[in-house]
Amino acid sequence: MDLNTVVEIRDARDPAPWRPGDAWLGGGTYLFSEPQPHLRRLVDLSRTGWTPLHRTPDGALEIAATCTVAQLSRYARTLPTAAAPLVEQCCRAFLASFKIWNMATVGGNLCNALPAGPMISLTAALDGECLLIAQDGVRRRIPVTGFVTGAGRKDLAEGELLRSVTVPARALVCRTAFRQASLYGLGRSGVLVIGTLDPVDGSFALTVTASTVRPVRLWFPLPPTAEALRTAIGGAVADDEWFDDIHGLPEWRRHMTFRYAEEIRREVTP
Template identity: 75%
Template sequence: MDLNTIEDVRDARSREPWRPGDAWLAGGTYLFSEPQPRLRRLIDLSRMGWEPLTRHPDGSLEIAATCTITQLSRFGRRFLDAPAAVLFEQCCRAFLASFKIWNMATVGGNLCHGLPAGPMISLTAALDGSCLLQAQDGSTRLVKAADFIRGAGVTDLAEGELLRSVTLPGRALECRTAFRQASLYGLGRSAALVIGTLDPRDGSLTVTVTAATTRPFRFRFPLPPAAEHLRATIDSAVSGPEWFDDIHGLPEWRRHMALRLAEEVRRALDPAHGPREGAR
């Protein structure tokens, strides 16, 4: 879609002062998908030269905001030697997008759009990611990926602030994982997406609920809980309005599916039940 309100496009390396009507441009798959009447100028990040993926000596993985879905998928399949690597491809596939979108859409764009069904939100929240945010004056701050999304389409970004990267800790990458997704249609947008991670060091289980809710909910248990405890924990934490409501699923159905998928994840990763299908 042409954006007929845009008057100028600038290279982000020029570091020109931020002004009302500006927007960061990475892949642009969201920006150019619908009218943006409030925008007047795009600040292009494509030439910043950020390394898409960097494995640090401590085992953590830094994902640049400009890393594309294709780059992330390829890295997870070919180069990431860790139990949680399978989760990268599962979340990338949750896009259900064409190869053209995969080659342009970015991890940062998916996070900053803040759509409840955003699979990069699911991935980074489930793996305890930390978002590095950079202000116009160059100062930075860290925010947990699970806290970066405040609501449907609402993020923690201040005016002019930039998402620079997301870092996943090495410990999270060593976890066994289980992935469950539900949609109203075979090729539809995620209506409920639940990811479980089992830490081999201390046996703790983390269950992250996204897509069904307006923001990510991440629950950590010192040991895999009983089914009733897991259900009660989710129900007590997620209030009525926080179950998302749109044409892809009613809140009551989303809650039902999220609770069902969470139980499947719990059983898949609970050592008491032995190895289960869908756990890696």
């Protein structure tokens, strides 16, 4: 879609003061999908040259905000860790064409903060941490579960940039289980639940997305009982935090979340 209010596209490598009507441009799959009458200038990140995916000396995986879904999918096929299959499962949850995969970015998916954003699901489940850079250069780090605060809402100040998401090495060796539900075959996720089991200390984590307005990650030092897990989910998600839109009623999303949570608990626990 043409954005006829945009009068300038600026290269992000050339510093300039942030001004009202500016927006970061990553892959553009959202920006160019609908009218953006409030925008006047796009700050293009495509030439920054950030390495899409990088293993740090301590084994963590740093994912640049400009990393595309296609790049992430290809990389995961060569990743010799137990959690690698989860990456592809979340990429497939996009249900998008190869054209979208080649343009849509991990950072864009997080910054849109949609409940069904599968990169939110992936990075939240793997205990990811966002690196944010303000206009004055000040950096801060925040967990993915704290970055996305609601449907379409995120902890991002005016002009602040999501630079990358880092997944700790410990999370990459976890055993994982994945469940997704949609109201129809090629529909947007209405429920997406991920479980992880840490082989080092036996701890268990359950992450709920798509059915809730924000990602909810529950951690247990040992795998919980069915009753304890159900109680924890009920206590972590308020009644008004079950998402309600054309892709599923809150009651259905809640029911499927509890059902999948129990299936996952049984699958990953000894």
